[in-house]
Amino acid sequence: xxxxxxxxxxxxxxxxxxxxxxxxxxxxxxxxxxxxxxxxxxxxxxxxxxxxxxxxxxxxxxxxxxxxxxxxxxxxxxxxxxxxxxxxxxxxxxxxxxxxxxxxxxxxxxxxxxxxxxxxxxxxxxxxxxxxxxxxxxxxxxx
Amino acid sequence: xxxxxxxxxxxxxxxxxxxxxxxxxxxxxxxxxxxxxxxxxxxxxxxxxxxxxxxxxxxxxxxxxxxxxxxxxxxxxxxxxxxxxxxxxxxxxxxxxxxxxxxxxxxxxxxxxxxxxxxxxxxxxxxxxxxx
Numbered sequence: 001x002x003x004x005x006x007x008x009x010x011x012x013x014x015x016x017x018x019x020x021x022x023x024x025x026x027x028x029x030x031x032x033x034x035x036x037x038x039x040x041x042x043x044x045x046x047x048x049x050x051x052x053x054x055x056x057x058x059x060x061x062x063x064x065x066x067x068x069x070x071x072x073x074x075x076x077x078x079x080x081x082x083x084x085x086x087x088x089x090x091x092x093x094x095x096x097x098x099x100x101x102x103x104x105x106x107x108x109x110x111x112x113x114x115x116x117x118x119x120x121x122x123x124x125x126x127x128x129x130x131x132x133x134x135x136x137x138x139x140x141x142x143x
Numbered sequence: 144x145x146x147x148x149x150x151x152x153x154x155x156x157x158x159x160x161x162x163x164x165x166x167x168x169x170x171x172x173x174x175x176x177x178x179x180x181x182x183x184x185x186x187x188x189x190x191x192x193x194x195x196x197x198x199x200x201x202x203x204x205x206x207x208x209x210x211x212x213x214x215x216x217x218x219x220x221x222x223x224x225x226x227x228x229x230x231x232x233x234x235x236x237x238x239x240x241x242x243x244x245x246x247x248x249x250x251x252x253x254x255x256x257x258x259x260x261x262x263x264x265x266x267x268x269x270x271x272x273x274x275x
Contacts, residue, residue, distance in 0.1 A: 036218035043250050047257035052266035053190035088157050138175045
């Protein structure tokens with residue numbers, strides 16, 4: 001019989017023996033939730049363009065871009081999209097069977113596919129860090 | 144529709160989002176880098192020089208429509224999956240699923256309207272019609 005998910009939302013944060021991949025899963029959920037909330041708002045905010053340049057400037061330029069707190073929020077959203085996208089690409093490849101390795105006999109010390117595709121997770125981390133560095137420079141105009 | 148098909152569409156939408164949202168993010172958030180490459184068209188948020196030309200462009204209109212549909216599907220189906228994993232009554236899960244479907248349809252309808260209205264009848268003509 002399947003075990004019930006009694007941990008509920010707390011289960012997202014409990015990595016147990018699953019290690020870094022489980023934390024990547026938690027981050028994927030948090031970034032996903034923040035992006036979908038943003039998307040629903042984004043559709044209405046950017047929709048103001050159909051009312052003309054004056055409305056656009058009042059809603060987007062003065063209301064959002066001119067607000068330093070929201071500018072940092074926009075950067076956090078950019079980071080969320082970056083992390084969700086790169087990690088999502090990793091999950092897609094793993095879902096399709098890549099980086100799982102060939103089946104092996106279950107001999108002690110046990111090795112799981114999680115051990116075998118952990119390197120790919122770290123490579124994705126490096127890609128995220130590199131793109132984030134460029135994004136930081138662009139957002140805060142260091143470059 | 145079978146859950147496996149919905150899940151496959153979720154993954155497919157995710158793959159397409161990487162391409163289209165990546166394109167969108169580069170235009171909106173890497174303008175300094177694009178400038179170094181000689182590809183920048185100026186301030187991406189300036190209404191007259193950037194927003195209006197994007198509204199009139201068939202390529203941008205198409206990309207926005209694709210982004211809207213696959214973004215809403217991927218995001219709301221993902222949220223539904225999270226709710227379905229929780230230990231709550233089956234009826235509550237179904238109700239949440241229907242609610243998210245209605246949210247998706249409502250936001251999607253408004254999004255499609257603004258994208259198409261902006262493309263087919265860009266301001267100031269549209270402003271006169273809507274009285275904005």
